[in-house]
Structures are given as C-alpha cells and as structure tokens.
Amino acid sequence: MNQSKIQRLWNYVRPYWRSVVFGVIALLVVNLIGVYIPLLIRDSIDTLSGSLTFAQISKYVFLIFIYASIMWVIRMVSRIILFGVGRQVEYDLKQRLFQHILRLEPAYFATNSIGDLMSRATSDVDNIRRLLGFAVLSIANALFTYALTLPVMLAINIRLSLAALAVYPFMLVLVQLFSDKLREDQREVQENLSDLSQLIQEDMSGISLIKIYAQEANETVGFQQKNAKLLKANLSLARTRNLLFPIIEGLVYISLLILLWLGSGAIAQGILTVGDFLALILYVERLVFPTALLGFTITTYQRGEVSIDRVESVLLAQPAIRNPDEAITLPPELVQGKIEIKDLTFTYPGTKKPALKDISCTIEPGETIAIVGSIGCGKSTLANAIPRLLDIEPGHIFLDGHDVTQLRLNDLREAIAYVPQDSFLFSTQIRNNIRYGQPLAEQPEVEDAAQQAQIHPEILNFPSQYDTLVGERGITLSGGQRQRASLARALMIDAPVLILDDALSSVDNKTATDILDFLSQGTARQTVIFISHQLSAAATADRIFVMDQGQIVQKGSHQELVEQVGPYKHLWQQQQLEKVLE
Ligand SMILES: Nc1ncnc2c1ncn2[C@@H]1O[C@H](COP(=O)(O)OP(=O)(O)OP(=O)(O)O)[C@@H](O)[C@H]1O
Numbered sequence: 001m002n003q004s005k006i007q008r009l010w011n012y013v014r015p016y017w018r019s020v021v022f023g024v025i026a027l028l029v030v031n032l033i034g035v036y037i038p039l040l041i042r043d044s045i046d047t048l049s050g051s052l053t054f055a056q057i058s059k060y061v062f063l064i065f066i067y068a069s070i071m072w073v074i075r076m077v078s079r080i081i082l083f084g085v086g087r088q089v090e091y092d093l094k095q096r097l098f099q100h101i102l103r104l105e106p107a108y109f110a111t112n113s114i115g116d117l118m119s120r121a122t123s124d125v126d127n128i129r130r131l132l133g134f135a136v137l138s139i140a141n142a143l144f145t146y147a148l149t150l151p152v153m154l155a156i157n158i159r160l161s162l163a164a165l166a167v168y169p170f171m172l173v174l175v176q177l178f179s180d181k182l183r184e185d186q187r188e189v190q191e192n193l194s195d196l197s198q199l200i201q202e203d204m205s206g207i208s209l210i211k212i213y214a215q216e217a218n219e220t221v222g223f224q225q226k227n228a229k230l231l232k233a234n235l236s237l238a239r240t241r242n243l244l245f246p247i248i249e250g251l252v253y254i255s256l257l258i259l260l261w262l263g264s265g266a267i268a269q270g271i272l273t274v275g276d277f278l279a280l281i282l283y284v285e286r287l288v289f290p291t292a293l294l295g296f297t298i299t300t301y302q303r304g305e306v307s308i309d310r311v312e313s314v315l316l317a318q319p320a321i322r323n324p325d326e327a328i329t330l331p332p333e334l335v336q337g338k339i340e341i342k343d344l345t346f347t348y349p350g351t352k353k354p355a356l357k358d359i360s361c362t363i364e365p366g367e368t369i370a371i372v373g374s375i376g377c378g379k380s381t382l383a384n385a386i387p388r389l390l391d392i393e394p395g396h397i398f399l400d401g402h403d404v405t406q407l408r409l410n411d412l413r414e415a416i417a418y419v420p421q422d423s424f425l426f427s428t429q430i431r432n433n434i435r436y437g438q439p440l441a442e443q444p445e446v447e448d449a450a451q452q453a454q455i456h457p458e459i460l461n462f463p464s465q466y467d468t469l470v471g472e473r474g475i476t477l478s479g480g481q482r483q484r485a486s487l488a489r490a491l492m493i494d495a496p497v498l499i500l501d502d503a504l505s506s507v508d509n510k511t512a513t514d515i516l517d518f519l520s521q522g523t524a525r526q527t528v529i530f531i532s533h534q535l536s537a538a539a540t541a542d543r544i545f546v547m548d549q550g551q552i553v554q555k556g557s558h559q560e561l562v563e564q565v566g567p568y569k570h571l572w573q574q575q576q577l578e579k580v581l582e
Pocket of ligand 1: 373
C-alpha cells in the first residue's frame with residue numbers, strides 16, 4: 001500500500017483517532033488476559049496434581065471466571081468501538097459522496113454510468129468500512145495474539161511449540177486461496193442476482209408489451225435460464241464455504257495430534273508437566289481463529305484498497321461548472337431579465353461539429369421569445385447554455401449586463417427558472433413536487449402556480465388532491481400532466497427569467513397556447529424563452545428565433561416571419577396544411 005493510500009485512510013479515521021487508540025488498547029488488554037488464563041489453568045492443574053483441596057479448586061475456578069468475564073466484556077467493548085469507527089467512516093463517506101455528486105454537472109452523468117456511481121457509493125464504501133472495521137481489528141488482534149502467545153509457548157517448550165505450529169502457515173495460505181474463490185463465487189452470485197432482478201423489473205414494466213405479443217412462454221424460459229444460473233452460482237458458493245471450514249478443523253486436529261504425540265513422550269520423560277501440556281493445547285487453539293481470519297483479512301484489505309481508489313476518483317472529480325473565484329452577487333429581486341448573447345459557439349466535448357455557431361441576440365426584460373427549428377438544430381443546447389448547465393466560455397452570455405460565468409452560480413440559477421424536456425417528478429406528494437424550489441410555500445401559493453400551469457382542476461380530481469403521491473410509489477401521471485406539474489414547479493419560484501425547453505410537447509395545442517399566452521401577457525416582469533415544435537404556440541411570442549444547424553437564421557414576430565421568404569414561412573405553411581388534412 002503506497003503512502004498516499006495510508007494517508008487517505010488516515011484522513012478518514014482521523015476524526016475518530018481516540019476511539020481507534022482506545023479500541024486497540026482494549027484489544028491488547030484482551031490478549032494479555034487471553035495469554036494469562038492458560039497459565040492460570042496450567043498452575044491449577046500442576047498444583048492440584050500435588051494436593052487436591054476444595055479451597056484451592058474454588059480459588060482457581062473463581063480467578064479464571066473473573067478473568068474470563070473481564071476479557072469477554074473488554075473484547076465486546078473493543079469490537080463495538082472498532083466496528084463503530086468503520087460505520088462512522090461509512091456514514092461520512094456517503095455524506096461526502098452525495099454532497100459532491102450533487103455539485104457535479106449533468107455532463108458528468110452522461111459520461112459516468114449511474115449504475116457505476118451507485119456501486120461506488122454503496123459497495124465500495126462498504127468495502128472501505130470493512131477494511132477499517134474488520135481488517136484493522138483482525139490485523140491488530142492477530143499481531144497481539146502472536147506477539148504475546150508465541151513467546152509464552154516457546155518458553156514452555158520450543159520443540160513442541162514449533163512442531164504444533166508447523167501446520168499454521170498452510171492454514172493461512174489455504175484460507176487466502178479459498179477467500180479468492182469465495183470472492184469469485186460471491187461475485188458470480190451477485191451478478192446473477194442482479195441479472196434476475198433486472199429481468200423481473202423489465203418484465204413488470206413491459207407487461208403490456210409481453211401480453212400484446214403473447215410472449216409469456218418465452219419470458220418464462222428466459223427467466224428459468226437466468227434462475228438456473230443463479231442456482232448454480234449459489235451451489236458453488238455453498239460448496240466452497242462448506243469445504244473450507246472442515247479443512248481448517250482438520251488442520252487444527254493435525255496440530256493437536258502432533259502435540260499429543262510429542263507431548264506425551266515429553267511428559268513421560270519429565271520434560272513437561274501436565275499443566276504445561278494443557279497450556280500448549282490451549283495456546284494452539286488460541287491461534288486458530290486469528291490465523292484463519294488473517295487469510296480473509298488480506299483479501300478484505302486488497303478489496304478495500306481498490307475501493308479507496310474508486311471512491312476517491314469520484315471525490316476528486318471537479319465540477320467543470322463552478323463558482324468563479326471572485327463571483328459577482330446578483331440577488332434575484334434585482335434582476336431585470338435582460339439576456340444578451342454575443343458570438344456564442346459551443347461544441348460538445350468529444351464531438352467535432354459545433355452544436356451552436358456564432359449565436360448573437362438580445363432579449364429584453366419581459367420579452368417572450370419562442371425558439372423553433374428542426375430536430376437537432378441546437379435549441380436545447382442554447383437553452384441549457386443560459387443557466388450554465390453547459391460549460392460555456394466567458395464573455396458570451398450576459399444577464400443584465402453581467403457575464404453569466406462571473407455570477408455566483410446560486411444567484412444565476414435562482415434568477416432563471418428552467419423546465420427541461422423530460423419532466424421529472426419525485427416520488428412524493430404532488431404538493432411537494434410543485435413547491436420543490438420553495439419548500440415552505442403555503443397551499444394558496446401552490447394552487448396559484450398549479451392554476452397558471454392549468455393543472456389545478458386535474459389535481460382536484462386526484463384521489464387525495466394535493467396530497468396524492470406521484471411517481472414510482474404513487475399514481476402515474478400522463479405525459480401532459482407531468483409536464484404541467486413541472487411547469488407549476490418552475491412558476492412557483494417566480495424567477496425573473498423562465499426557460500421552457502419543449503416543456504409542453506405532450507400538452508394539447510390549445511392548452512399549450514393558452515399557457516404561453518398567459519405567460520407572455522400575465523407577468524410583465526418575466527422574460528420567457530420557450531422552445532416549441534408547435535408553431536401556433538410559438539406564434540403567441542413577442543419574437544421568434546428560427547434555428548438551423550446551430551445558427552439563428554431568422555428573428556422577428558410571427559407576422560414579420562410569415563411575410564418573409566424563409567424556413568419559418570415554410571414550416572408554418574406545412575403545419576397549417578397538416579391541420580387542414582387532420
Ligand atoms: N451531450 C451531448 N453530447 C454530444 N452531442 C450532443 C449532446 N447533446 C446534444 N448533442 C448534439 O448537439 C446537436 C444539437 O442538439 P440539441 O439537443 O440542442 O437539439 P434540439 O434542437 O434541441 O433538438 P430537439 O428538437 O430534438 O430537442 C445535435 O446534433 C445533438 O446530437
């Protein structure tokens with residue numbers, strides 16, 4: 001393990017160093033008592049074989065009982081303390097990871113799979129906990145046990161001790177080999193189990209499709225194959241486990257047999273007392289557990305090391321979009337809502353063709369702008385660039401004259417309410433979803449926002465109205481309802497700028513037009529930018545920007561644009577024709 005990893009481990013446990021020191025000292029005391037008890041037993045046997053009195057027996061029994069009880073209590077305390085440190089570190093790491101992940105921008109999640117991040121935040125953190133709890137305890141315990149037991153054994157009889165312990169290195173190697181196999185089997189079980197869960201989840205979600213295509217029998221066969229694989233992996237794991245422990249037991253018996261064989265000879269020759277012999281047997285047994293555990297510990301340690309790297313690599317990932325060093329503060333109540341874009345060009349990392357090319361425009365406070373254009377022409381990219389959801393260069397986008405890359409990120413995001421294309425709702429009450437950005441908002445304010453988004457009457461028809469649970473654990477909303485609930489959530493925060501990224505695509509044309517009409521006329525203070533494929537909705541805007549291949553190719557009011565020869569007129573005529581043909 002290199003220095004930096006020890007350093008990192010130390011950083012994790014530093015807040016709890018007192019507990020670690022206390023736990024390790026407790027372990028030392030446990031081991032001291034553990035070595036002393038066999039000596040007491042030896043003395044009792046040797047004394048009793050000379051003269052047997054009840055008082056003497058009682059004294060030894062009492063002493064051994066007291067020492068064993070103290071040892072038991074201290075061992076329990078040391079385990080609670082050291083495992084507790086592991087749990088504390090696990091808690092801290094999860095907190096740090098979650099807070100850090102929330103700081104990362106969406107682009108990070110596009111290049112790092114959610115499944116992998118989940119596994120780093122759960123099983124890798126778990127491995128580090130084991131490393132710090134179980135591995136530290138087991139290593140410290142093994143060190144103390146050997147350091148204290150071996151000298152006493154050797155002092156009793158060198159030849160016998162070495163002969164009895166000759167099988168121990170085999171035990172260590174064997175357990176390590178087995179623990180590799182156990183880990184492999186465990187991984188296999190884990191993977192098969194997650195495969196099976198995924199199949200169940202997919203089939204449950206796609207149940208209608210299975211029925212329509214009458215694929216029940218095929219799906220059952222698919223399930224049976226995966227289930228059989230899981231069974232095989234489970235049986236293999238059980239075999240490995242059930243083989244290891246009898247083998248360890250066998251090795252211990254070999255050690256005891258050697259001791260018995262050589263020991264009885266030594267007793268006969270008067271080199272060894274019966275008490276010494278018994279003490280040696282007890283010491284041999286004392287070493288079994290720490291030795292066997294050490295094999296597992298090595299594997300746990302290695303796994304923990306890998307996990308430290310995996311967790312640290314997430315913690316070290318710096319958000320590309322962060323507060324500038326000397327950020328400008330701009331409270332939302334002071335924002336007018338003027339947006340200027342100057343020569344903005346943006347290319348997604350890993351791509352060659354720019355998604356935005358030399359975009360320049362000015363949007364006045366209170367103006368409503370519709371952005372239209374064909375699929376993939378860069379509308380969402382432009383909408384994402386304004387609240388800095390993309391890592392844009394300084395000097396291209398300005399809010400009220402301030403370069404957005406120089407503004408405090410929180411201020412910028414509070415000034416701009418943004419409704420994305422995919423409306424995501426949390427698994428909680430519809431009320432809490434709407435007041436997500438203003439958790440303390442009262443019912444009348446929530447209803448107000450819902451009315452503006454034209455979802456209020458439908459919410460009143462839900463089983464528990466505003467208390468209705470939505471999302472995975474609640475009722476399923478239609479696409480249009482989800483979009484309007486997301487819009488209500490954005491309207492709730494009453495930001496000076498509102499951006500809707502095709503956020504009403506599943507809402508019928510008339511409702512969408514009504515909502516946008518209301519937004520453009522109702523709140524004069526608000527600058528509204530909305531992307532839409534529905535030109536009748538776009539026509540309600542003060543101005544329309546027409547985009548094509550990353551550029552704004554036309555700007556103007558609906559009236560101006562239908563009178564010009566260009567893509568807008570063409571698109572408008574096409575949609576009018578489609579309406580007639582419907
Ligand atoms: N994360 C990304 N990485 C790489 N390329 C991207 C990414 N997001 C979008 N693009 C590309 O950038 C271009 C513009 O995409 P954008 O989503 O802005 O188009 P759009 O006009 O909003 O399309 P739509 O109307 O379908 O929503 C497209 O060619 C798209 O493939």
